[in-house]
Amino acid sequence: MLSTKNVKITNLYKERIELLALHYPYNDKEHTLVGNIQLIDVMGTLTSTITKLFNNLPSYTKVNVCKNMLCPNYMTVQKYPVLSLCAFDGYINVQEEIEKYFLTEEVDCIEYPSRRKHTFNAKSHTLIELVSLPKELEASTSYADITEICNVPQNYVKPVLWDLEEIPKILIIRTKEYYLRSAIVFVSGDRSGLRVSTGHYKSIVWRDNDRWEVYDDLKETATNLHGKKQNVEFLIYTI
Numbered sequence: 001m002l003s004t005k006n007v008k009i010t011n012l013y014k015e016r017i018e019l020l021a022l023h024y025p026y027n028d029k030e031h032t033l034v035g036n037i038q039l040i041d042v043m044g045t046l047t048s049t050i051t052k053l054f055n056n057l058p059s060y061t062k063v064n065v066c067k068n069m070l071c072p073n074y075m076t077v078q079k080y081p082v083l084s085l086c087a088f089d090g091y092i093n094v095q096e097e098i099e100k101y102f103l104t105e106e107v108d109c110i111e112y113p114s115r116r117k118h119t120f121n122a123k124s125h126t127l128i129e130l131v132s133l134p135k136e137l138e139a140s141t142s143y144a145d146i147t148e149i150c151n152v153p154q155n156y157v158k159p160v161l162w163d164l165e166e167i168p169k170i171l172i173i174r175t176k177e178y179y180l181r182s183a184i185v186f187v188s189g190d191r192s193g194l195r196v197s198t199g200h201y202k203s204i205v206w207r208d209n210d211r212w213e214v215y216d217d218l219k220e221t222a223t224n225l226h227g228k229k230q231n232v233e234f235l236i237y238t239i
């Protein structure tokens with residue numbers, strides 16, 4: 001239940017509900033309690049929530065064009081709200097992985113005897129999900145396979161324990177500079193190694209004065225950071 005003692009916080013919660021309610025079912029039998037109290041079930045990973053909220057504000061698009069203009073499937077554009085990168089044993093070089101990710105690639109067209117070109121276009125913000133995998137998987141797979149692997153077992157992987165100072169404050173995507181705004185960390189008492197477990201997200205915001213500020217909705221105000229090693233699940237960059 002929301003506390004009504006602090007008007008500012010109550011309003012913040014109200015705004016949050018209004019934002020989320022657009023994307024989750026409610027106002028049906030299953031989500032209505034006595035007294036017409038509405039339930040909104042927003043349980044899920046950060047990535048699943050962000051995918052809903054940012055569906056029309058993608059981090060990047062993939063333009064897929066056939067080299068033959070007569071192709072019945074000449075061009076498609078796919079939008080991606082979140083960019084998933086793999087970290088092996090909790091280690092990742094974000095800049096290097098981004099460069100690999102944004103490489104133009106060519107594949108055979110299945111509609112027509114021709115080749116297709118995939119071009120990735122970064123938008124004004126980039127939301128990066130970090131998926132941690134065991135080191136063994138890195139050696140046994142090519143980069144294309146790794147992208148596939150990232151998509152499958154993300155619910156069963158160990159956290160990326162990362163020293164916040166090692167997160168790049170600036171990323172270069174296609175010659176454009178993107179600035180780190182926040183690292184979102186997952187705090188959980190669970191030691192099972194499963195990613196989806198009971199826990200709580202906090203946003204650790206990187207400020208222009210080179211300081212970290214912790215935003216935790218269980219606290220009334222922003223707080224200072226204690227401990228640089230964090231279970232980083234998500235990075236937010238904008239131009």
Ligand SMILES: [Zn+2]
Pocket residue numbers: 066067068071072073074109110111112114115116
């Ligand atoms: Zn084609």
